Amino acid sequence: MSFKPAFLKNESLSKLVWPLAALFAIVAFNIFFTPGFFHMEIKDGRLFGSLIDILNRGAPVMLVSIGMTLVFATGGVDLSVGAVIAISGALAATIIRPEYVRGVIEYGEAAPLYLVIGVPLLLSLLAGLWNGALVAYAGIQPIIATLILMVAGRGIAQLITEGKIVVFIHEPFQFIGGGFLFGLPVPIDIVAGMLVVTYLLTRKTALGIFIEAVGANPKASLYMGIRARLIKVAVYMFCALCAGIAGLIICSDIKAADANNAGLFLELDAIAAVIIGGTMWGGRFTVAGSMIGALIIQTLTTTILTRGIAPEVTLVFKAVVIICVALIQSESFRKLLTGRLAKAGAGQS
Amino acid sequence: MKIRLNQKNIPILATIAVFCLIYALGAVLYPGFLSLRVFVNLFIDNAFVGVIAVGMTFVIISGEIDLSVGSVVAFVGVLLATLVHDHGMHPIPAIAICLAFGAGFGCAMGCLIHFFKLPSFLVTLVGMFLARGLAFLLSLNSIPIKDPFFETLVDFGVQMTRKVWVPSTALMFVAVVFLGVFISHFTKFGRNAYAIGGNQQSAILMGLPVGKTKILIFTLNGTLCALAGIVYSLYTMSGYPLACVGLELDVIAAVVIGGTLLSGGVGYVEGTLIGVLILGLIQTFITFQGTLSSWWTKIAVGVLLFVFILLQRYLSSAYVGSEARPGKKKPEARPETA
Numbered sequence: 001m002s003f004k005p006a007f008l009k010n011e012s013l014s015k016l017v018w019p020l021a022a023l024f025a026i027v028a029f030n031i032f033f034t035p036g037f038f039h040m041e042i043k044d045g046r047l048f049g050s051l052i053d054i055l056n057r058g059a060p061v062m063l064v065s066i067g068m069t070l071v072f073a074t075g076g077v078d079l080s081v082g083a084v085i086a087i088s089g090a091l092a093a094t095i096i097r098p099e100y101v102r103g104v105i106e107y108g109e110a111a112p113l114y115l116v117i118g119v120p121l122l123l124s125l126l127a128g129l130w131n132g133a134l135v136a137y138a139g140i141q142p143i144i145a146t147l148i149l150m151v152a153g154r155g156i157a158q159l160i161t162e163g164k165i166v167v168f169i170h171e172p173f174q175f176i177g178g179g180f181l182f183g184l185p186v187p188i189d190i191v192a193g194m195l196v197v198t199y200l201l202t203r204k205t206a207l208g209i210f211i212e213a214v215g216a217n218p219k220a221s222l223y224m225g226i227r228a229r230l231i232k233v234a235v236y237m238f239c240a241l242c243a244g245i246a247g248l249i250i251c252s253d254i255k256a257a258d259a260n261n262a263g264l265f266l267e268l269d270a271i272a273a274v275i276i277g278g279t280m281w282g283g284r285f286t287v288a289g290s291m292i293g294a295l296i297i298q299t300l301t302t303t304i305l306t307r308g309i310a311p312e313v314t315l316v317f318k319a320v321v322i323i324c325v326a327l328i329q330s331e332s333f334r335k336l337l338t339g340r341l342a343k344a345g346a347g348q349s
Numbered sequence: 350m351k352i353r354l355n356q357k358n359i360p361i362l363a364t365i366a367v368f369c370l371i372y373a374l375g376a377v378l379y380p381g382f383l384s385l386r387v388f389v390n391l392f393i394d395n396a397f398v399g400v401i402a403v404g405m406t407f408v409i410i411s412g413e414i415d416l417s418v419g420s421v422v423a424f425v426g427v428l429l430a431t432l433v434h435d436h437g438m439h440p441i442p443a444i445a446i447c448l449a450f451g452a453g454f455g456c457a458m459g460c461l462i463h464f465f466k467l468p469s470f471l472v473t474l475v476g477m478f479l480a481r482g483l484a485f486l487l488s489l490n491s492i493p494i495k496d497p498f499f500e501t502l503v504d505f506g507v508q509m510t511r512k513v514w515v516p517s518t519a520l521m522f523v524a525v526v527f528l529g530v531f532i533s534h535f536t537k538f539g540r541n542a543y544a545i546g547g548n549q550q551s552a553i554l555m556g557l558p559v560g561k562t563k564i565l566i567f568t569l570n571g572t573l574c575a576l577a578g579i580v581y582s583l584y585t586m587s588g589y590p591l592a593c594v595g596l597e598l599d600v601i602a603a604v605v606i607g608g609t610l611l612s613g614g615v616g617y618v619e620g621t622l623i624g625v626l627i628l629g630l631i632q633t634f635i636t637f638q639g640t641l642s643s644w645w646t647k648i649a650v651g652v653l654l655f656v657f658i659l660l661q662r663y664l665s666s667a668y669v670g671s672e673a674r675p676g677k678k679k680p681e682a683r684p685e686t687a
Contacts, residue, residue, distance in 0.1 A: 077470070138659060138662055139662055140658055140659075140662055141611055141612070143414065143470065143611075144605070144611050144658055145658070147598065147601065147602075147654070148651050148654050148655045148658070149651070150598065151598055151602060151647055151650055151651040151654060152647055152648050152650070152651025152652065152654075152655075153651075154644075154647055155644040155645065155646070155647030155648040155651065156648065158642075158644035158647075159644060159648070162642075163642055163643075163644060264594075268474060268477070268478070271471075271474065272474070275471060281468070310485060310489060312481075312482065312485035312489065312590070313482055313485055313486055314482070315478040315479070315481050315482030315485065316478070316479060316482030316483060316485075316486065317482075318478050318482075319475045319476075319478035319479035319482060320479075322471075322474070322475050322478070323461070323472075323475045326467055326471055326472075326475075327461075327465060327467075330465040330466060330467055331466070332464065332465050332466050333465045
């Protein structure tokens, strides 16, 4: 789990080749075996089709993996995103129906949208602050520091909804998960917006380099005068914010808050997406790679569903894809492979 | 054979103190909490957690982590149930197949981690997906286990008093703990595990078989997971592919609360035993209390985890002293055989 300076020698673009190849392979499979996979149509100014559906369903994982990428770049990991998703959704639903958990069916006064969205996001930021403070100021290993919130967070979410599944109807809020904006489902717009913000923040300011410096060589960055702790806290807060937004999308999409199952295993999907995308612990990161990784996972899931295989079996395919990509990125595996090829080729380097 | 009261022993002493505190609190508040039966039940209900926790202790002592344990337990349960129920196989070869699978699975993960220098976190995450997916491939539903051999196995046990009876699963738990204590204190393999976790570079330079030990640790952990899967299916008399979701976190929590340092190199199997019992005690406490809901367990475990990790952090930084570096922290700790 230690960072390796060797990663820095790789060009970030060439690292995208393998994930892209994997994505194309899955898409190519669909060209031949899934009729109508590329079919897209515009109805009432809205775009429909399998590809749009993949983007839409993949939105939560994509959002979380944006934040996770930055956390990875600082040499950390955030296991608590699934729990933050559950907390954010539970809070939104409870604000809409505060009396529901006590058995009151009536809605009472309609909650204003800024409260329904604002309070959960604020609490998500607080969760991120907690994680960041534990990692940066208390100096706890990231896996363990975020494990605490992962275990306790789901309990807190259940505390908010008192273990019930809170169902609700709230037109403005449902727009987040089920509405259309600019001809696209709103979740896709949100992901696009977050991507633009992240790009501007990390590539048009020095922030991106600071994040990489903190992850690649904490000591050197300390001597350079980078406020490593502050950056770490900020990154964990950003990751939790992404998770909070994803929680709102999921909650608004299914019109219910399920504290037990919302965002379950999403942290693993996000971590897988980041690793497939080519970001490793500490140092160079590529948000574009993580997006490709998230798309690989979602396309795989959709493909399996359209093939009529039980959705639970997706896990096996996910495992195979992750281990293949990880192996290809592993230096010793490449050496082994090239060594074998060289022997077989006898003369080729 | 003297036990020194140094800083490395403080986490385990704190663990024992917490255990006694919760136990005393329960005894004062609720009549019947002190009974032998409640105590024995701690072992029965947490047998499968405890068996894995022993394996996980070695993994964490060597500075690695294993996230696949919950899935492996579920897969082994389903495999056992399928073999016995659907294929009519005798339980003994079925159990042997399950144990062999666990050992092979752990060994494969260990090889990937060692030979390709992949982070253990990533490899075992893949293992977690794979084992859970394979369990779903075998069956999407719960499969009952009805077999006379299993029934005799479940009925086997030791009668302690007229009312209290210790079944075979709890005995297995205790046996595995003893085995773990023996391996960690009295074998070369155990010493190597501590050495690797303390400082891998030094272990390599000392000429210790780092790769072999790491692979063996994961093989041991995989085998114990399979054993825990068998214990779990004896406990529930069925195999269910969705069983034990999130178990890995409980196990890691138990190991940490038991005083094993997550940075590797320091820890005791004995502490893990108490860590598992503390988790069980919290559960029992909440059951006795009656009005608290089950999610309070998660919150309580989270809070305990937090306190213990802070304690560890404080101790390890005090241990390293002023040399504490901003990034990686590896206290150069060596095991003390008490």
